[in-house]
Amino acid sequence: MAGYQAVVDFSGTATFKVDNSYAPGDVNGDGSVNSSDETLLRVLVKPRSRPATTDELRAGDLNGNGLLEYRYLILLKRILAGLPVNIRP
Ligand SMILES: [Ca+2]
Numbered sequence: 001m002a003g004y005q006a007v008v009d010f011s012g013t014a015t016f017k018v019d020n021s022y023a024p025g026d027v028n029g030d031g032s033v034n035s036s037d038e039t040l041l042r043v044l045v046k047p048r049s050r051p052a053t054t055d056e057l058r059a060g061d062l063n064g065n066g067l068l069e070y071r072y073l074i075l076l077k078r079i080l081a082g083l084p085v086n087i088r089p
Pocket of ligand 1: 026029036
């Protein structure tokens with residue numbers, strides 16, 4: 001599971017918000033976008049692959065349409081190459 005664990009020790013009332021942070025393309029959630037993310041995305045876009053986790057979907061869904069699609073591999077390759085991407089829904 002991507003993300004960080006935090007140990008919280010408190011007394012009384014406390015309010016805190018935990019927000020999963022992710023970067024577009026950081027599919028494995030390790031804090032950087034690299035070929036490992038491309039490898040994982042390549043697995044996840046296959047029709048019979050395991051379902052993506054919520055964080056994997058957020059990071060790999062490069063146009064925000066709620067899906068992981070094969071065409072995102074091309075976008076991810078462009079991101080890795082430092083090239084501009086034109087992301088469309
Ligand atoms: Ca990564």
